[in-house]
Amino acid sequence: MTQRKARGAKARAKSAPKAASKPAPKASRPAPKPAGKKPSLTSSRRAPSSQRVRDEWRARIAAEYGSAAITQHLVLWLIQIGASPDVIDAGLRIVEDELVHSRMSHEVYVDAGGTEPPHIDRDTLQLHRRAQLPVELDVLRTVVRVFCLGETVAVPLFSHLRAGCTVPSARAALDRVLRDEVRHRDFGWMALDWLLTTPLGPQIPTIVEAELPRMFGDLEHSYGTGNPAHGDERSGLMADTDRAWGLAPPAEYAEILHRTFTRDYQPRFAARGIDATPAWGARLTTPEAAAAAATGPAAT
Numbered sequence: 001m002t003q004r005k006a007r008g009a010k011a012r013a014k015s016a017p018k019a020a021s022k023p024a025p026k027a028s029r030p031a032p033k034p035a036g037k038k039p040s041l042t043s044s045r046r047a048p049s050s051q052r053v054r055d056e057w058r059a060r061i062a063a064e065y066g067s068a069a070i071t072q073h074l075v076l077w078l079i080q081i082g083a084s085p086d087v088i089d090a091g092l093r094i095v096e097d098e099l100v101h102s103r104m105s106h107e108v109y110v111d112a113g114g115t116e117p118p119h120i121d122r123d124t125l126q127l128h129r130r131a132q133l134p135v136e137l138d139v140l141r142t143v144v145r146v147f148c149l150g151e152t153v154a155v156p157l158f159s160h161l162r163a164g165c166t167v168p169s170a171r172a173a174l175d176r177v178l179r180d181e182v183r184h185r186d187f188g189w190m191a192l193d194w195l196l197t198t199p200l201g202p203q204i205p206t207i208v209e210a211e212l213p214r215m216f217g218d219l220e221h222s223y224g225t226g227n228p229a230h231g232d233e234r235s236g237l238m239a240d241t242d243r244a245w246g247l248a249p250p251a252e253y254a255e256i257l258h259r260t261f262t263r264d265y266q267p268r269f270a271a272r273g274i275d276a277t278p279a280w281g282a283r284l285t286t287p288e289a290a291a292a293a294a295t296g297p298a299a300t
Helices: 050-079 086-113 136-162 168-195 202-221 248-271 279-281 287-295
Strands: none
Touching: 050 086, 086 168, 136 168, 136 202, 136 248, 168 202, 168 279, 202 248, 202 279, 248 279
């Protein structure tokens, strides 16, 4: 879910609807039919949709669309620096996946009664080069930020959203997204492994360790306790009917993010000679984090 997915399945967090993570009670199923068959999702009575549900899925349309554009741009850079064909092919497949995710998110949005077009900022549909630096450094920064971090936490986040989802269209979308996110996560670490074999390789641990505090800080602001919505007393609350549409409250996103550091980030980086622990501890003390904290919790 790239960093911008943080605004979609994530941006969900900011409105107290979106972000956060933790198990949610499953909606009760209708009584079994005489034939003794278990009720399927399609036979279940659809939960009513709220404005929160529509806002969330509308944001996901834009987030997935943006992820397709960002990945396409990254693949261009990978081609320019002569990356492994396997890495390039995997990136191109992700572009197709993200466009499918966006289309399926739109179907859920319409199913929930949404009629407004998604808000897509064209300025965000591209990566920006730091002209004074080699392309390889921008590739490294994007691979780590968007895939090693963003797509890695996306796997447990979407798994959690799917666990309480019973609305057929939303469940179908999350089934597809979750299946693909595992491959997107793996792409990030595969691309990092390839970069470690290049002439830049010996410098990568130092470069990444220097950038991780800010990157972790961005994640904390999108999903964690740095998210303004997390400070609201209702950040851990959500109606079962909203969960049935594949949503979760901010507090649950934060729990999943923090577990992901221990289960994924720390060991995966360590296996590549990168010590992520100091950066994780410093994530709330970066200038960006301090500025976000100064704004206080979002008004409700």
